Amino acid sequence: MSTTNDIWVYAELSGKEPKKIALELMSKARELAEAMGGSAAAVALGPGARTAAEKLAQHGASVVYVAEDERFGSVLATPHADALSGLIKEKSPRAVLFGATNSSKDIAARVSARLGLGVIADAISIQVNRNELHVVNPAFGGSLLVTSTFTDSNTAFIIARAKAFAAEERPKPLKIEELKPVYTEGPQARITGVVAQPEARVSLEEANVIVSGGRGLGAPENFKLVEELAAAFEAAVGASRAAVDAGWISYPHQVGQTGKTVKPKVYIACGISGAIQHKVGMQTSDIIIAINKDPDAPIFSFADLGVVGDLHEIVPLLAKEIRKRKGA
Amino acid sequence: MNVVVCVKQVPDTTAEKRLDANLRLDRASVDNIINPFDEYAIEEGLRLQEAHGGEVTLLCMGTESAQETLRKGLAMGADRGVLVTDPALAGSDAWATSYVLAQALKRMSYDVILCGMQTTDSGTAQVPGGVAEFLGLPQLTWANKVEISDGKATIQRQSDAGYDVVEAPLPVVISVIKGINEPRYPSLKGIMQARRKELQIWSLGDLGISQGMVGVLGAKTKVLGYSRPAPRAKGQLIQENSQAAATMIADFLAQAKVL
Ligand SMILES: Cc1cc2nc3c(=O)[nH]c(=O)nc-3n(C[C@H](O)[C@H](O)[C@H](O)COP(=O)(O)OP(=O)(O)OC[C@H]3O[C@@H](n4cnc5c(N)ncnc54)[C@H](O)[C@@H]3O)c2cc1C
Ligand SMILES: Nc1ncnc2c1ncn2[C@@H]1O[C@H](COP(=O)(O)O)[C@@H](O)[C@H]1O
Numbered sequence: 029m030s031t032t033n034d035i036w037v038y039a040e041l042s043g044k045e046p047k048k049i050a051l052e053l054m055s056k057a058r059e060l061a062e063a064m065g066g067s068a069a070a071v072a073l074g075p076g077a078r079t080a081a082e083k084l085a086q087h088g089a090s091v092v093y094v095a096e097d098e099r100f101g102s103v104l105a106t107p108h109a110d111a112l113s114g115l116i117k118e119k120s121p122r123a124v125l126f127g128a129t130n131s132s133k134d135i136a137a138r139v140s141a142r143l144g145l146g147v148i149a150d151a152i153s154i155q156v157n158r159n160e161l162h163v164v165n166p167a168f169g170g171s172l173l174v175t176s177t178f179t180d181s182n183t184a185f186i187i188a189r190a191k192a193f194a195a196e197e198r199p200k201p202l203k204i205e206e207l208k209p210v211y212t213e214g215p216q217a218r219i220t221g222v223v224a225q226p227e228a229r230v231s232l233e234e235a236n237v238i239v240s241g242g243r244g245l246g247a248p249e250n251f252k253l254v255e256e257l258a259a260a261f262e263a264a265v266g267a268s269r270a271a272v273d274a275g276w277i278s279y280p281h282q283v284g285q286t287g288k289t290v291k292p293k294v295y296i297a298c299g300i301s302g303a304i305q306h307k308v309g310m311q312t313s314d315i316i317i318a319i320n321k322d323p324d325a326p327i328f329s330f331a332d333l334g335v336v337g338d339l340h341e342i343v344p345l346l347a348k349e350i351r352k353r354k355g356a
Numbered sequence: 357m358n359v360v361v362c363v364k365q366v367p368d369t370t371a372e373k374r375l376d377a378n379l380r381l382d383r384a385s386v387d388n389i390i391n392p393f394d395e396y397a398i399e400e401g402l403r404l405q406e407a408h409g410g411e412v413t414l415l416c417m418g419t420e421s422a423q424e425t426l427r428k429g430l431a432m433g434a435d436r437g438v439l440v441t442d443p444a445l446a447g448s449d450a451w452a453t454s455y456v457l458a459q460a461l462k463r464m465s466y467d468v469i470l471c472g473m474q475t476t477d478s479g480t481a482q483v484p485g486g487v488a489e490f491l492g493l494p495q496l497t498w499a500n501k502v503e504i505s506d507g508k509a510t511i512q513r514q515s516d517a518g519y520d521v522v523e524a525p526l527p528v529v530i531s532v533i534k535g536i537n538e539p540r541y542p543s544l545k546g547i548m549q550a551r552r553k554e555l556q557i558w559s560l561g562d563l564g565i566s567q568g569m570v571g572v573l574g575a576k577t578k579v580l581g582y583s584r585p586a587p588r589a590k591g592q593l594i595q596e597n598s599q600a601a602a603t604m605i606a607d608f609l610a611q612a613k614v615l
Pocket of ligand 2 (some may be wrong): 416471473
């Protein structure tokens with residue numbers, strides 16, 4: 029399979045909107061396609077895809093392949109893999125970019141196994157070098173930055189981290205192509221219920237500001253302090269594993285090696301010691317502020333602003349100060 | 357009901373990592389641990405066995421040293437282990453790993469295949485879906501809760517807004533997240549028994565896989581080089597009364613144009 033120079037984005041949807049990361053990837057795809065002399069396209073699957081196509085075109089998609097079949101919302105991974113692998117076989121793009129979300133990773137896995145395609149995950153940078161795609165990803169908890177490429181001329185799969193690339197409007201005329209996927213028969217994973225848990229709604233990956241609490245909070249009720257400060261910033265609430273394991277807050281809030289990897293503009297760590305397993309999940313934040321009563325806490329060795337003191341006093345005062353300055 | 361749990365040996369996060377002359381992890385130079393997410397998968401497998409009977413087998417692709425990882429899982433209570441190891445596997449990528457595990461699984465008896473949600477070294481989260489695809493099975497990924505009844509598996513799958521309930525007929529591949537359970541510690545008795553449990557070693561030849569398909573020869577990606585990111589510098593450290601500290605943080609944020 030010899031490919032074209034087109035770069036695609038598998039654009040995951042949230043209702044009728046592309047997810048934020050799909051627009052970030054779209055901008056990168058447009059830039060890469062320009063560098064390679066191809067064009068950028070998006071694949072959007074599920075109810076709402078046609079509406080979502082407009083935003084994708086605004087961000088540089090020359091074509092948006094859409095299918096609105098209900099099954100994309102009710103069956104996990106396989107119909108998406110069927111649609112995407114059919115289209116890849118027909119059009120042979122140079123690469124498909126996926127966002128590092130659960131669903132996109134699942135679909136990439138099935139298609140790459142089915143078509144024998146190489147995958148580089150966790151990308152934070154993609155460059156064209158003599159017509160090769162060079163991808164950088166942090167390895168081993170970010171202690172190494174590894175540059176890799178693909179060894180064959182098949183379509184390359186790249187799974188990229190949120191916020192690795194900036195979303196930029198570069199409108200193209202809207203051009204939609206309707207897909208008629210051929211679905212494989214076989215056992216399926218069916219979605220039979222969707223349960224919203226307001227307390228679990230944390231888009232840590234998308235937040236500009238994260239306020240995180242650790243064991244230093246001392247008691248479950250003290251998470252209120254962190255939540256109040258987060259509310260003042262309109263920030264997301266994060267936590268160390270110690271706080272999660274103590275049952276003070278639910279697992280989706282956990283930042284770190286066995287939780288989420290985040291990259292906000294500001295990360296405020298309250299009562300977190302800064303163990304390596306926590307650090308690897310937040311060390312690429314633009315600004316790290318730590319409040320800790322122990323002047324020797326490891327987190328002070330990599331915080332931009334370290335504040336030695338009692339969080340029980342400082343956090344509420346800071347929340348008040350922020351509200352005052354925001355005029356609220 | 358038979359369960360196979362896929363477990364990987366990974367380098368300890370706290371250990372210093374180096375790539376060797378072939379740009380592969382110098383695995384001899386680091387301490388290894390069982391991939392943390394796979395402990396949750398083993399625990400879930402043991403719980404399924406307690407509820408439904410059958411056997412729990414551990415499957416690992418790795419170097420000879422990965423036997424330690426398997427022994428740890430056996431000490432937790434798994435019945436037997438299979439290690440797929442072969443010099444030609446060195447340098448395998450996600451595709452090859454999924455393919456090899458799937459070929460091994462074809463020689464095993466399973467109703468449920470359990471995986472961790474991802475590994476902490478390569479961390480691609482591509483293996484569970486890849487294995488499912490190679491075996492033609494549905495995948496129930498990112499599970500925070502698993503229930504088996506009437507020949508089907510139902511999971512709670514973590515989502516951005518809460519969770520989705522997803523079900524599929526057996527056999528099925530399930531990957532689990534950290535919140536699902538609290539892995540048991542091996543008991544002294546478990547550790548003693550683990551030494552006598554069956555641990556089979558399979559080579560590529562045993563699986564009928566040609567060397568060119570996997571390892572460096574078959575890899576669809578290759579490492580060109582690496583660098584060490586500059587460590588984050590130590591910033592400003594202040595120790596003031598609490599009100600002054602709060603004001604200074606706000607000033608700092610204002611200066612950084614976040615406020
Ligand atoms: C395989 C593995 C995976 C892991 N994955 C993760 C992960 O994903 N995320 C994660 O976070 N951890 C993870 N850990 C755990 C990690 O090693 C640490 O144990 C954990 O991060 C510690 O959490 P903490 O900082 O909240 O608690 P501690 O280390 O106990 O630190 C609490 C801090 O609060 C300070 N403090 C106490 N009282 C006050 C006060 N009144 N005011 C101000 N400061 C105060 C203390 O000085 C201390 O520094 C993992 C560990 C392992 C082995
Ligand atoms: N070499 C391996 N041997 C056995 N299981 C593996 C191996 N690599 C990955 N897995 C399984 O697949 C899961 C996801 O790994 P990964 O796709 O590499 O992030 C792990 O948690 C394991 O359950």
